[in-house]
Amino acid sequence: MSFTxxxxxxxxxxxxxxxxSVAAEFGLAHLDTGLLYRAVGRRVxxxxxxxxxxxxxxxxxxxxxxxxxxxxxxxxxxxVAVMPEVRAHLLAFQRSFAARDGGxxxxxxxxxxxxxxxxxxxxxxxxxxxxxxxxxxLELSAKGSDVSRAQVxxxxxxxxxxxxxxxxxxxxxxxxxxxxxxxxxxxxxAVAAACDAVRAALAAKG
Numbered sequence: 001m002s003f004t005x006x007x008x009x010x011x012x013x014x015x016x017x018x019x020x021s022v023a024a025e026f027g028l029a030h031l032d033t034g035l036l037y038r039a040v041g042r043r044v045x046x047x048x049x050x051x052x053x054x055x056x057x058x059x060x061x062x063x064x065x066x067x068x069x070x071x072x073x074x075x076x077x078x079x080v081a082v083m084p085e086v087r088a089h090l091l092a093f094q095r096s097f098a099a100r101d102g103g104x105x106x107x108x109x110x111x112x113x114x115x116x117x118x119x120x121x122x123x124x125x126x127x128x129x130x131x132x133x134x135x136x137x138l139e140l141s142a143k144g145s146d147v148s149r150a151q152v153x154x155x156x157x158x159x160x161x162x163x164x165x166x167x168x169x170x171x172x173x174x175x176x177x178x179x180x181x182x183x184x185x186x187x188x189x190a191v192a193a194a195c196d197a198v199r200a201a202l203a204a205k206g
Contacts, residue, residue: 003028003103003205004118005198006111009125010160010171011074012132012139014190018125019107021191022198030187031097033108034077036090041076050080054089071100071140071147071155078159081109082166084099091115109110112174121201123194124173127183129156 005022016032023030039061044051062068080086094115098104106115112122127135133153139145160169163171173179178197182190 001103002099003120003202004098004116005103005105005121005123006098006116006119006174006177007105007107007123007125007194008109008111008113008171008177009107009123010109010127010132010163011156012136013125013127014187015107015123015125017187018123018180018191018194019105022194023105025191025195026103026198026202028098028103028105029100030105031059031067031094031107032088033052033094033106033111035062035065035068035079036093037077037086038073040080040086040090041073041078042068044080045072045076050083051085051089054086056078057090057093071136071145072153075155075159078162082168084168087168095168109170109171112177113172114169117174120205121198122174122177123180123197124177125180125182125190125194127181128136129153131183132156 005028006016007019019032020030036057039057040050040053044050094106098106098116112119130153133149133156137147137149137152137157140152179189180193
């Protein structure tokens, strides 16, 4: 059975945690599509051309996701993600993953609008920039990063503007997406809301 859950939203809104939880709850495969762009961004930081890096990307580039979750790599990922050629090289990989037997959960910024517009479930997970910046600041501080709250908030706002304003697949909620605002919601409640949407779609699919 092919069944796709598309989860979009800005950085640090909680979509990664929600996506992994939904995948585990329903036995679906999971792909954090942001890792693809982070891996390309990492290669660019190491001196590679962005388009060549996207074309040559392999599963091995995703094997150490924690190494790709730095603030520096996140900014590089956002910069390469505005390039139509980079997005084109990664499109087929994502669509193939989404169509796998047994179903899949994909999270990113354009899953429900571009990658999987026919997904059975579309969610848009968001939160205020201030809340997301605080979450990211605490996460980076726990890893020993020397960052300030003001700088993290500025980075979040800069990335939001770039992701929403890019010509190629801008970040926007799909028309039929269920909105989950986690600004004042704990993760358990957010996961429950996402799972409710998936259950409803599965029941409708029969």
